[in-house]
Amino acid sequence: MAEAETPTATKELPIVSFLHLPEKEGEDAYLAGSRCPECGAAYLGPRMACGRCFHAEALEDIQLSKQGKLHVFSIVHQSVPGVPVPYIAAIVDLPEGVSVRCNIEGVEPDPKQLKSGMPVEMYTEKVHTDRDGNDIIAFKFRPVNGGSN
Numbered sequence: 001m002a003e004a005e006t007p008t009a010t011k012e013l014p015i016v017s018f019l020h021l022p023e024k025e026g027e028d029a030y031l032a033g034s035r036c037p038e039c040g041a042a043y044l045g046p047r048m049a050c051g052r053c054f055h056a057e058a059l060e061d062i063q064l065s066k067q068g069k070l071h072v073f074s075i076v077h078q079s080v081p082g083v084p085v086p087y088i089a090a091i092v093d094l095p096e097g098v099s100v101r102c103n104i105e106g107v108e109p110d111p112k113q114l115k116s117g118m119p120v121e122m123y124t125e126k127v128h129t130d131r132d133g134n135d136i137i138a139f140k141f142r143p144v145n146g147g148s149n
Contacts, residue, residue, distance in 0.1 A: 013134050071099060088104040092141050
């Protein structure tokens with residue numbers, strides 16, 4: 001006699017390894033980084049060595065800021081099937097000296113609505129469900145206060 005299969009619990013999984021999702025109630029998601037104890041250089045994600053001073057011992061884990069400034073952007077009008085266009089691909093500079101590639105949402109994909117240096121903030125949302133039923137969570141940025149400087 002076959003045993004009834006018990007459904008496995010689904011969970012939220014980050015789309016990239018450096019996105020830290022909340023583990024407890026009240027915690028926020030954040031981008032994880034590394035800082036060199038020797039020269040202070042910061043990096044997105046974990047690092048085994050510093051690219052600036054070549055310090056080759058453990059770098060400290062840091063939590064990167066949720067707010068930054070739009071550095072540069074491109075409005076994408078053609079993409080692979082299933083990806084809605086247009087969308088805004090961008091690089092955001094964080095106060096720690098780290099730049100992150102991301103999508104900007106919450107603003108019309110029109111060059112008149114975007115400005116280099118405009119303040120943006122990170123948020124997360126479900127973007128996909130994998131074949132095991134897990135929710136895939138991505139980070140994105142949106143203008144702070146409607147994009148006003």
